[in-house]
Amino acid sequence: MTRTYRICLLPGDGIGPEIIAEGCKVLDAVGAKHGAAFSRTEALIGGCAIDACGTALPDETLAAAKAADAVLLAAVGGPKWDTTDPEKPRPEQGLLGIRKELGLYTNLRPVQIFSALAGASTLKPEVIDGVDLMIVRELTGGLYFGRRERFYDEEGGGANGARGQRAYDTLEYREYEVERIARQAFEAARKRRNKVTSVDKANVLETSRMWREIVHRVGAEEFPDVELEDLLVDNAAMQLVNRPADFDVLVTENMFGDILSDEAAQITGSLGMLASASLGDGVALYEPSHGSAPDIAGRGIANPLAQILSVEMMLRYSFDMADAADDIRRAVTEVLDEGWRTGDIKQADTPADKVVGTARMGDLVAEHL
Ligand code: IPM
Ligand code: MG
Numbered sequence: 001m002t003r004t005y006r007i008c009l010l011p012g013d014g015i016g017p018e019i020i021a022e023g024c025k026v027l028d029a030v031g032a033k034h035g036a037a038f039s040r041t042e043a044l045i046g047g048c049a050i051d052a053c054g055t056a057l058p059d060e061t062l063a064a065a066k067a068a069d070a071v072l073l074a075a076v077g078g079p080k081w082d083t084t085d086p087e088k089p090r091p092e093q094g095l096l097g098i099r100k101e102l103g104l105y106t107n108l109r110p111v112q113i114f115s116a117l118a119g120a121s122t123l124k125p126e127v128i129d130g131v132d133l134m135i136v137r138e139l140t141g142g143l144y145f146g147r148r149e150r151f152y153d154e155e156g157g158g159a160n161g162a163r164g165q166r167a168y169d170t171l172e173y174r175e176y177e178v179e180r181i182a183r184q185a186f187e188a189a190r191k192r193r194n195k196v197t198s199v200d201k202a203n204v205l206e207t208s209r210m211w212r213e214i215v216h217r218v219g220a221e222e223f224p225d226v227e228l229e230d231l232l233v234d235n236a237a238m239q240l241v242n243r244p245a246d247f248d249v250l251v252t253e254n255m256f257g258d259i260l261s262d263e264a265a266q267i268t269g270s271l272g273m274l275a276s277a278s279l280g281d282g283v284a285l286y287e288p289s290h291g292s293a294p295d296i297a298g299r300g301i302a303n304p305l306a307q308i309l310s311v312e313m314m315l316r317y318s319f320d321m322a323d324a325a326d327d328i329r330r331a332v333t334e335v336l337d338e339g340w341r342t343g344d345i346k347q348a349d350t351p352a353d354k355v356v357g358t359a360r361m362g363d364l365v366a367e368h369l
Helices: 016-034 047-053 059-067 092-101 115-120 175-190 206-222 233-242 254-268 305-317 322-337 358-368
Strands: 003-012 036-042 070-075 106-112 132-138 148-153 164-169 195-200 227-232 249-252 275-279 284-288
Touching: 003 016, 003 047, 003 059, 016 036, 016 070, 016 305, 016 322, 016 358, 059 092, 070 092, 070 305, 106 175, 106 254, 106 305, 115 322, 132 175, 132 254, 175 195, 175 206, 175 249, 195 206, 195 233, 195 254, 206 227, 227 233, 233 249, 233 254, 249 254, 275 305, 284 305, 305 322, 305 358, 322 358
Parallel strands: 003 036, 003 070, 070 284, 132 249, 195 227, 195 249
Antiparallel strands: 106 132, 106 275, 148 164, 275 284
């Protein structure tokens, strides 16, 4: 019997609609092969939602996401909606809002090298050889969601007592938030190479000292079999490009995870290849790690592979379809091994007839399934 899963599609802005179409193509191909069907509803998020409804996360979108078995998001944002005015809506509020509302506190960002693309990295081949790491980013706390304010300071202050604008953001964590993300990291490590690197700034920040204490307690009490090391975030940024292959699971707070995951993506040299999963206790959300690339939107040249690989993660984490997920990864690997490239991952020696657009890349992966 064919099982039917309900998927809420959030194409968003920029290249979003183009790449999500390829994700759906691959879903249908993998479903036909592995005995599953995927029904889909579509909703607005980000800039397109601001244009249509005045808010980046309309209530109907949230309701559609909650009613689904999983959410597949493409990307949000673009210059059209860029503003520093605190009163104006921003596309990113849609993304942050849905993460918070769905309680998606765990963000998994795997970083792996496809051997056909090893030459795309700016790092030396011997440095990236064997890189296979997973960033576990806390996603609903910390600086992103702390109290913040911007105001005009009548009293003045500072060295010369000047009056002017003031603003602050707060970095706050509660014990349970650190405990649960630590557990996710240890669990992930058990399925991998059994090593967790906890990244903090415990030499400066109180939240980091608490973070470190809690991660160590959870590790000692519940995961004594998993190796645990601490790394200060500035050092982690350096070690990631110095000896990336040494890392297995990196766990860290929201903002550090945001920054380190972009850095880690560059190890592979192809941000267009990296997927992510955001998990909580209910419906989960899957999205590429890259943005909406407004500069190439609508031209049919965007790389759909990160979106396709987020479908892979969806099958693995939400639908327990590990075989189907492996199948997608195999298909993508084969397509790359045959030399097919989108513009962003083409190399100096890529023949012109191997450079394909978004839809053709999706077709190739579907054919290989
Ligand atoms: C990411 C993005 C988002 C974040 C932005 C778009 C709000 O950079 O998913 O890493 O900062 O979390
Ligand atoms: Mg980011």
